[in-house]
Each structure stands twice: as C-alpha cells, then as structure tokens.
Amino acid sequence: MPPPKTNLILGTAGHIDHGKTALVGALTGVDTDRLAEEKERGITIELGFARYAPAEGCAFGIVDVPGHEGFVRTMVAGATGMDVVLLVVAADEGVMPQTREHMAIVSMLGVGALVVAVTKTDLVDEEWLDLVREDVRDLLVGTSYEDAEVVPTSVHDPSSLESLSRALVRSGARARDRTAEDLFRLPVDRVFAVEGTGTVATGTLWSGRLARGEVVRILPGGGAGRVRDFLVHGVQVVVAVAGQGTALALKGVA
Incomplete structure (x- = not known):
C-alpha cells in the first residue's frame, strides 16, 4: 500500500440522524454543529469543519455535511473537492433515501476514495447487522x-x-495526489468582520497554495484582496496548502 498523504479533505455523507x-x-473531539438552531433541532444545517490526524503523516480536514433532504445544495457544496468520503449508515435503519442520494452525488463528482461506517451498532444484534452490511454492499x-x-x-x-x-488512513493512501502547482481555489463558507482585523473569509483550500501577503481574486464579481494574515485549523501560519481548513484576514475587502 502506498504511504498516507497529508492535508486531505474528508467529507461525511449519509441520511439525516x-x-x-x-x-x-x-473521532476528533470537535462538535461541528455551531448554530443554535442545529443544536436545538439536533440536525446539521450548515457545513461543519474539524481537523483529524489519525496517524503520523496523515491529516484530514473534515467537512461534515447535512443529511436532511432540504439541504442537498449544501451537501453538494461540501462534497465538491473531497478526497475521501465517509459514508455513514445507521445500523438500526440501514440504507435510506438520503444515503442513496448522497451516494449518487459522490459518484457523480468522482471522489477518489470511500469508507462506509455502519454506526449505532450497539442498538442492534449481529444478525440484523449482517443484513445492513448486505444492504450497504448492494x-x-x-x-x-x-x-x-x-x-x-x-x-x-x-x-x-x-x-x-485505520480504514480512513488506508483510504487516504489511495486518494489522488494534489500539488502546490495546482490553481489556487478556496470556496468560501463564511464571511464575517472581526474588530481590529477586518473581513475574514473561511473555507477549505481545494487546490494550490497560499502565502501571507499574496493577493487573491474573489469570484463572482472580480474583486481582490490581500491576505493580511490567516489561520489553518485555528493555528497561525504563513503558508496554507490544499486540504487545510483556512481562515483568511483580507485587506481591501469590505
């Protein structure tokens, strides 16, 4: 098996709840549900993010996507650019409509690797679990x-x-290679203002690299801003590469 890769994008997929x-x-100790409504309703609405390093030389930026049918657009936004998908199927329910829908989206987007986690196995017996495994294989x-x-x-x-x-590490080794020479692309998930810092944009770097002081172009609209400072997974750095969750402080953007 080839060695694991660093800075991969791992996305979740699967039915609501x-x-x-x-x-x-x-896995990470991070609650990716940030919104009060998400916590109140017990569902994911917006994309959530966490960093996960299961082995030396293997690090994932996790994108947690919503499973509710009303948030398919958000799921597609999160799935685009993933290296590995973690398809989640609850053992007490098996394959459900959004499981199939998310699977179709992942296949259409051509994500390189996939691992299936059958969750909530403590709620079922072994015979039922075998049936769910067969359902997943089908x-x-x-x-x-x-x-x-x-x-x-x-x-x-x-x-x-x-x-x-261990399964995720193995899947990461099969993921496609990314290089710093690829075109810089960072889909923006959130934009907000921080007093004393200015405009901050966050997202997961899909491809390429970015260094402090460089100018980025904002699409659509064609605006531009200079990177004053940025964090990668909450840590201040001077260079970011593909697969890292990044928060950019932008100069010249209001």
Whole structure:
C-alpha cells in the first residue's frame, strides 16, 4: 500500500440522524454543529469543519455535511473537492433515501476514495447487522467503490473507532495526489468582520497554495484582496496548502 498523504479533505455523507456529526465528534473531539438552531433541532444545517490526524503523516480536514433532504445544495457544496468520503449508515435503519442520494452525488463528482461506517451498532444484534452490511454492499454495486471498506462502529466503542481510523488512513493512501502547482481555489463558507482585523473569509483550500501577503481574486464579481494574515485549523501560519481548513484576514475587502 502506498504511504498516507497529508492535508486531505474528508467529507461525511449519509441520511439525516444517522450519526455523522456524533461520529466526527467521537473521532476528533470537535462538535461541528455551531448554530443554535442545529443544536436545538439536533440536525446539521450548515457545513461543519474539524481537523483529524489519525496517524503520523496523515491529516484530514473534515467537512461534515447535512443529511436532511432540504439541504442537498449544501451537501453538494461540501462534497465538491473531497478526497475521501465517509459514508455513514445507521445500523438500526440501514440504507435510506438520503444515503442513496448522497451516494449518487459522490459518484457523480468522482471522489477518489470511500469508507462506509455502519454506526449505532450497539442498538442492534449481529444478525440484523449482517443484513445492513448486505444492504450497504448492494448499494455499492456498479459504482467505483465496490471494494470500499465497511466498518461497524459505535461512538461508545473505542476499538471500533480505532478500526475506522485505520480504514480512513488506508483510504487516504489511495486518494489522488494534489500539488502546490495546482490553481489556487478556496470556496468560501463564511464571511464575517472581526474588530481590529477586518473581513475574514473561511473555507477549505481545494487546490494550490497560499502565502501571507499574496493577493487573491474573489469570484463572482472580480474583486481582490490581500491576505493580511490567516489561520489553518485555528493555528497561525504563513503558508496554507490544499486540504487545510483556512481562515483568511483580507485587506481591501469590505
């Protein structure tokens, strides 16, 4: 197997309430639901972000996407640019409508690698779990992910999370290569003003690299701004590369 790659983009996919955000939280310790409405309703509405480094030399920027059918556009926005997809299927429900829809989107976008996590295994017996595994395998037939690893998990079982981590590292080794010479692209997820800093834009760097002091062009509209400062996964740096969650402080942008 080739060595793992750093700075990969790992995205979640799957039906609403199948445990995507809880699984990301168990792996990373980060609650990616930021909005009060998300916490009140118990669902993901906006894209959430976390950093995950399961092994030396392997680091993921995680994009947690909503599973509700009303937020498919948000899911597509998050899925574009992913290197690896973590498809989440709850053991107590199996494959559901948004599981199939998200799977179709992932296949259409040509994401390079996929791992399936069958969550909530503590709620079912082994016989039922086998049926869900078969259901998942049927879903993968005819796609480029027929050989994807299917990992039974529970957020209450540390050993299952370790098994999932190892599967993700293996999938990361199969992901396509990115180079710093690629065109710089950073889809903006949020824009806000910080007193004393100015305009801040956040997103996950899809391709290329960015250094402090460089000028970026904003599309659509054709505006431009100079990178005054930026953070990568909450840490101040001078250079960012593809796969990293980035917050840019921009000069000349209001």
